[in-house]
Amino acid sequence: MVRIGILGATGAVGQRLIQLLDPHPDFEIAALTASPDSAGKPYRQAAKWRADSPIPANVADIEVVETAPAAIPDDVPLLFSSLPSSVGAEVEPTLAEAGYVVSSNSSNARMDPDVPLVIPEVNPDHVDVLEVQRDERGWDGALLKNPNCSTITMTPTLAALDEFGLESVTVATLQAVSGAGYSGVTSMEIIDNAVPHIGGEERKMESESRKLLGSFDGAEIELHGMDVAASCNRIPTLDGHLENVWAETRETVTPDEAAAAMAAYPSAPLPSSPEEFIHVFEEPDRPQPRLDRNLGNGMAVSAGGFRATSDGIQYNCLAHNTIRGAAGASVLNGELLVEEGWV
Known part of the structure; x- marks a missing residue:
């Protein structure tokens, strides 16, 4: 059993991490960190719990500590981070160095050359970038990232299509409000509305997908050569990012071939990876967020609505953005780090 800590444990993703990690067959929650205002309080007092299940009894009384090496016990080797990026940029390297x-x-x-960006079912070999990271930075620890929630939804489906020679991808997203955090989008902004811009989201999808599908030669990652263009939109669903994808391929691919490639795409031999990684729907009006976001306990990706275009294929895909797209993705990467001997 590996003792683990959760950084930013009081936030929305931190609460999802607690849900997914207690209980867990390989991990024991032993440390919770948050802002200085929360430090010193038991978790049940520090967190405004909004998850859809009670706080686990053996977590509720853990004393929250500050997010700093001196506050985290030495016998907690693996940390799951849900910190705001501005805080993570400062604290995560310090923790890895420690x-x-x-x-x-x-x-x-995420796009740093020596920081692996990983979806275990897609590019588990990229975890070996950590050897480069440790050599270049002199760290005893390590820093590994999972991609953005919208990128995670699309990229596994693209990985399945890459056998046909991906050349360009266009994607329009319909993203749930939970992706912005509990207070990220007000009700007056989103009810009876759609917001056709999510700051920085297009850039993340366009760059991260190319890194995830790139190749690692033992020294560096070469980005995938496909062109990616994204348009990201916020809509009034609670959870589940739905995406419309147009993929141009070097080889001709039929809707049936694209669907079969996704359905056959393998899962990973990890505790939290779903038995069926990509669920393919025959119905033209699926997947839908309310109906399909919880497939595989929220860890599966689903796809449907396949049709041929003049130079490729069009389809729709969906994933639960706070489970597969955030907390669950970090848990999977933690499981991979243990499996590969980095912890």
Whole structure:
């Protein structure tokens, strides 16, 4: 059993991490960190709990500490980070330098050449970038990232299509309000409305997907050569990012071939990876957020609505943005780090 800590444990993603990690077959929650205002309080007092299940009894009385190496016990080797990126950019390298291995959902450093950006079912070999990271930075610990929630929804489906030679991708997202955090979008902004801009989201999708599908030669990651263009929109659903994807491929691909490639795409041999990684719907009006976001306990990706275009394929895909797209992605990466001997 690996003792683990959660950084930013009082926030929305931190609460999801607690839900997913208690209980867990390989991990024991042993440390919770938050802002100085919360430090010194038991978790049940520090957190305004909004998750859809009670605070686990053995977590409720853990004393919250500040997010700093001196406050985290030495026998907690693996940390899951849900820190705001501005805080993560400062704290995560300090923790890695101090010897902790950090599996982070924060957006800082995702595109740094020596920081692996990983979806275990897609590019588990990229975890070996940590060897380069340790050599270059002199760290005893390590820092690994999972991608943005909208990128996680789309990229596994693209990985399945890459056998046909991906050349360009256009995507329009319909993203749930939970992706902005509890207070990120007010009710007056989003009810009876759609917001056709999410700051920085397009850039993340366009760059992160190319890194995830790139190749690692033992020294550096070469980005995938496809062109990616994204338009990101906020809509009034609670959870589940739905995305409309147009993929141009070098080889001709039929809707049936695209659907079969996704349905056959393998899952990962990790405790939190779903048995069926990409669920393919035959119905033209699926997937839908309310109906399909919880497939595979929220860890699956789903796809449907396949049709041929003049130079490729069009389809829709969906994933639960705070489970597969955030907390669950970090947990999977933590499991991979243990499986590969980095923890």
